[in-house]
Amino acid sequence: MATRYWIVSLPVQSSATTLWSRLQESISKNSFDTPLYRFNIPNLRIEDLEKASGILASSLKVDGVPVDSYLTKFVWDEVKYPTMSPLKEIVDGIHAQVAKIDDDLKVQDVTVVRIAEYNNVRSQLNAINRKQTGSQRTLSVQNTWLRSLQWLSCYETLTTYVVPRSSKNRHEDNEYALYTVTLFNRDADHFRIKARERGFQIRDFEYNSENQESRKQKLEKLMQDQESLKSSLLQWCYTSYGEVFTSWMHFCAVRLFAESILRYGLPPSFLLVVLSPSVKSEKKVRTILEGLCGNSNSTFWKTEDEGSMASLGGKADAHPYVSFTINLI
16 A cells, blocks of 8 residues: 655754754644654755756665655665765766666576566466466366266266266366366267267377376476466565666655755745645645745745646645655555
């Protein structure tokens, strides 16, 4: 089930601690079912912003923890993205990291070979399953109780050289029943004609123990190969997902910081939080946030044509404070 999170930036009038306490108190009194967390990012360099004034910048784990835990307890990775680097370099580094993972999936020989091998094995298994299903339907008598009785009551007399009591029920499902029957080879063609006249479908079957064992071993090997390849691919995907999500969250943090500067001005003074309100509480929480905003200039950002903007950094909502909506599926 999808979980919706808001990442919000509120302008600080006196101190971030005071604003945080007021927000906690308001949420506790008016929307107690809304989880609330601090969203901690370091002080990033703002020179880039001054130059670009007016321009807006599923068992899955991320760094060993569940996705929602990583989001609500976000910690900036100083090693990957040094905070003293210009924002453009940080963003370019994030894009490069994600592009590398994408290239690994599309270009890397090992990954391509694994995908090709997995698809090949899966195709072989599907072909075998289709063949088995088709054989059961082709070699069968229509499965109703009356139809089975008709077969058992007449097969011995369809022709002269049928072995009495030789027909056995080998398989049946909701639509068909599969019977075997033994007769002299010289009478086989005549038996087919008579059986088809009664509406039964007849096919030859020659049992070979070596062939059957070979098919069984091949099927078992294909199933083992499929599981092994699937496990390997899933492990790669899980690891890559964590790396991409980490990059995405750092991108969100950069964008949140940049838009907060553009919205509230310099020097940086804002409180970043993460909330997860229920659908019924959303309107109430929005009212609380607007009440704590306390910045009359922010109202100019709430225009009719601003709407919402979806991008890698989440969906940006039009409010008198900076707010992104992120849906975790």
